Amino acid sequence: MAGMVPFFLTGANAKIRLNDKTLAFCTDMAYTIQVNHVAPKVLGVYEATSLEPLSYSVSGTFTIIKYAAELKELVSKAPDGVSNDGNGLGSWGPGNPFKAAGFGNDGRAHQNLDPSKLQTGTFFDIEIWQKTSVGNCFIAKIRDCRITQADFSIAKNTPGIQRFTFQAIYADEDTFKAGISGTGQQFQ
DSSP, rough: OOOOOOOOOOGGEEEEEETBBOSSSSEEEEEEEEEEEEEETTTTOSSSOOEEEEEEEEEEEEEOOOTTTTOOOSSSSOTTTTOTTTTGGGGGSSSSSHHHTHHHHOOOOOGOOOGGGGGGGGEEEEEEEEETTEEEEEEEEEEEEEEEEEEOOOTTTTTEEEEEEEEEEEEETTTTTOOOOSGGGGGG
């Protein structure tokens, strides 16, 4: 077993990207796809004859190691790719390199936590990749996410971490792509 390259996904070889941009070191990521069902009842029959799907939803969390805005100019050797705007949700908006690069589906993802702009906030995508010896392999894509909660914690001798809770419309994995279920006017 020594010298074998693992073919299974581990936290050590997973790469988390938001809309094609890696913003920060992600310490953990989890998501759940839930399909709610109902068992229709027929008069005179005690057991269900089928289970019918009612709704589909995706939710999850991810945690990043946070760094502050304007820190790059104070630190003599900042890692490559570190933005001077910081990497908190507020830096995902206008006036920073991520907007110019298309991050946040036009740079408005930061409005997910601004009460005065909640209605104009937009979706973002989360991608999970497995790093291999020959390149990166796609694992999953959570599409059309919105932040529903953000927590920050820092303790003595530990880095500051920010945990985001999100809801999403779709989740695709390497073996399937989630499609639109309806045909109403909202899908045209």
